[in-house]
Amino acid sequence: MCLAIPARVIELRAGDNALVDLGGIRKEISLALVPQAQVDDYVIVHVGYALGLIDPEEAQRTLAMFEELDRLQPEAL
């Protein structure tokens, strides 16, 4: 999707991969583009890849913004 979602790194795994918390779902993604990411860092995720690091407070603000938008959107597109 066009939206790139902040996710928290939970566990570093082999092959530049990591387990992240993505909107409450745990998912394995690639950290190949952000090899410096560590556990508890927030990364921006798109198409299974972390694209960059994001400040934790900014990540929380972004997730809150998504929640508020979702609340305000009508059910059907």
Added chain:
Amino acid sequence: MTAMASLARLGGSLRVRPGQQPAIVGGRPALAATLLRGQPPQTAAHHLPLLYSLCGQAHRLTAALAVNTALHGETPIDPNTQRMLEAETRREHVRRMLLEWPRLLGNPSVRPDLSQLHAWEHAPQQAMAAWLGESVAQWLERWDAEPFSALYEWSQRSDHWLAHALADCREDAHALQLPVHALSLAGNTQALQVVAAQLREASDFALHPVAFGLPCETGSWTRAREADPQRYASVWLRLGARLAELARLSLPQPAGLALGALVLGPDEALAWSETSRGLLLHRVCLERMNAGVLIRDYQVIAPTEWNLHPHGALAQGLATMSAGDPATRRRAELLIAAFDPCIGFTLELEAASNEDIIHA
């Protein structure tokens, strides 16, 4: 609804149906007005990049330009702003080519070395020359003179994986001939005012925009600097145009991507920028209250909305494919690689029977 489902709903989704009518179903919600109405003007340049972070820099710059123009009238463009837009566009082209093109062009076993992104950030001209195996300026000179023969010759001669991928897909991709209906708004004051009026009058115009009454396409091959976009009439040449733009953006002083704004009326402006996927438009309307200036209305038209128009080049190209042809999957993937929609989609090769989630 789970958090992931909510996020997916906000990001939108598409069903891509080659050989069927309609060939594209779905889309995404317009979120800018919901997000920004009643907020202070500077909120736009802060919030929109968080929402659309893939091209966040372009949204930030375009929002700031739209708001400043609405507040203060004609606003000069800082050259550093231009460089930031070019850097983000270059970065997104490289990412798409490294991450998506091997699969979409038909070479899924190719795994490009992603560590080269560091070189692309710090020495783009050298990185591009390493891809091309020659001087960037020489390669571009041949491309500008005759795109097909330049791309053909390079894809046959070079040992780079991208050249191999382009050579391997040439027959299929060049057979996908689609006339170019280029979106040529940047700098065209009259056309921009017409689009702005339609944005103002119809809340859903941003979801299926038209210019001059027709659906138009936007991408690397339709830039404001491009004198003859019609010469990129095949999918292969549209892919080549993206590579050529990456080459151009690797140079120290690239011919600039369009970035500008137009005063539409009191406290109202339209701003535009050229991003990796095409032309991005922001329209803002402010209102002056006792508490200060607030955003009354805000709309964004992203390049993907132009390119996904139900009667546009992408939809027509998909609709003319044969649903039962074994080559249809490859052709559809090549078409999608050229237009590169930034919405997750599902490819439906036969009426709801053989689905494949490609990109989400």
